[in-house]
Amino acid sequence: MSLNIVTPKNVNNLDDLKIENSVLVPFSNILISFVSDVSKAILKDPFFKEHPELMALAFWMRKSHIKQLHKYFVEQSENKVLLGRGIVFHMAPSNVDTIFVYSWFISLLVGNSNILRISDKENIQTSLLIGIINSVLELELYNILKNRVAIIRYGHEDDITLKLSQMADVRVIWGGDRTVEHIRTIPIKPTATELSFADKFSFAVINSKEIMEEKNLQDLIEKFYNDSFWFGQMACSSVRMVVWVGTKELNLEAQQLFWDKLNQYVLNQQPEEIAPADIVNKLVAECSMAIENHVTISKNENNPFINRVKINNIKEVNENLHCGTGLFYELEIDKFKDLLSSLTKKHQTLAYYGFSKEELKNIIYSSMPNGIDRIVPIGQSLDFSYIWDGYDLFRSFCREVEVL
């Protein structure tokens, strides 16, 4: 059995782990100061400069941004009494290494104690990140937080998960359908609540007419690249399909323009994390998609990084066949509205270009889709937000005391 209690440092087994269950005042100065000190430490470290997703995390934690979050929280809790729930147990995903920090800090900021389960698979970014956090935590100033956090690395041992679950007032399962299903067989306390994040599928919607007139296409291309190629295109919010809205002719022209530009950009980037095995996986995926549905596959002989599979209906999307690393479903439609009635609980982020926010809100209200959690401009798909998969995380980590 592999169990490594990374924080607190002097504890070696679970029986000795004592986590404080009394909560702190939401957004109290000590909490804001801790988060912004971690941010400073990350920004100072040259290692992290090469990792844009960690830099994004550090920016999210800056004092000015935390103040904004605080303001939001105060607005939400006007005339209400909101307190932390106690101990929150976060089960982090193993491959998106920043999620556990967002999840933890949002819960911390509203005053909770936190237990974090992190994969036992060594990953240098995660290890360095934990190292930095620990060094801030060791400052005397933050003594009050020391028995309010545990970071534990282990594999899939259900007995450990059970023990930690029994300590928790909230359990957060950062996804994967199978993981959620399995962890749910392990009970939490009757008084506890649970947040779970299932497998999700995200996509971009582009207004073909608008893109033909775009002056700064290069900027859009770069944003689209980040939205789709980071995390190997396998984060829940990664763009994995492009929907073209317009007439047949316009859609074709727009595609030509867009893919030509993206091809050039990707070839310049040479995303090195895409390996030969991914190329074979994409070939298997394409063939499987061809067997499952009547698709059209466009090959660009000179660019192994981009694969395009045209479908006729969003229902033909099979998320399980999608292997990421630059594989795009493509769909052409006349009107945005045509798409919405087909959305399901599986659909998470819609990244748009060429539509206005008002227009989008109206479309959503008028068609009342079953799914879609976030609608963001292209370039912001992977930005973390305290609203996630339809939950307000701040709110979910709090209990409201009703005072009449």
Add this chain to the structure above:
Amino acid sequence: MNLEEYLQILPYELCKEEKHEFLLKELNYLTTKHSAKCTKYKDILEAYNLSDIKYKEISEFLPLPVRLFKNYELKSCKNEEVIKTLTSSGTTSQQVSKIFLDKETSTLQTKALVKIMQSFLGKQRLPMLIIDTKSILKNRKMFSARGAGILGLSNFGRKHTYALDDNMEIDFDIIEKFLEENKGQKIFIFGFTFMIWQYFYTKLKEKKKKLDFSNAILIHSGGWKKLIDQAVDNNTFKSSLKEQTGINNIHDFYGMVEQVGSIFVECEEGHLHAPIFADIIVRDPMTMKINKFGVEGIIEVLSIMPRSYPGHILLTEDLGTILGEDDCQCGRKGKYFKVKGRLPKAEIRGCSDTHAFDSKGKK
């Protein structure tokens, strides 16, 4: 030349021009045939907009990724025409390939295998020692690949003797009796590479036992993955076995259940050879463009044997290097190459796993 006539030719006797011409004709025919008979294959060709094309180069055909046979039943004959279903071993992955053979394909594969094996073993059936346990044939669960392999190769020997007992221990009594009975004769030994190393060579060495197999020819297969993990390469394998048993004549072969029959056997120079029924192409694993000889890449195998399933042109997940064509020192014609091993697995990515809870997770 029709197929019947072509099969009369010795397996390593054709120069590239003649071979290419015949393979091209057959592969074009097979592509059309499979497309007409196998809807899934047709769907794939249509999706890539590659229907009804007559190719001029064997490298132009779309290879199917071999893993597709694990996920889908691909068949270009009627159900009632299937006389045999082959499955892959499935030791490293849960899912197994299913390959459907009709009478024609099965016969052709046997013919090809006979031609190839005879060129190494001679036409006489030799006394055969199998480095495995006889119970492998009885245990239906273990049967698939190892059992089928042993049965297939057993056709080329007589007096079949199994070297390991039910507990996978060397049965010295049986081996010594076998050696005694066949003294002075050429012997055929067959086994799976890893089994030979683990249960035969290693045990002999531990027990400091030497055997005299200087008259034997050893043919083995089954992949190098587990041996490479133990830092055993082909040269080490050969020299170690020679030291313990005196075997001089050792031939590995490369082949897969998806193209049974047209196997690639190692020659005296240590090179794997494409027989006239099959060919090999090595591609750049990123761009899929054809690599020059001498440059390592991903292996594509072509065979004119598969008639009842669209497995005539396959992209493997193995890495290898073509060393030359028609000019191997051993005298055999055709492309000759070496295999390095499996393509490294893709990283697991994404947020959709706290880690995919498979059977491993449930302890």
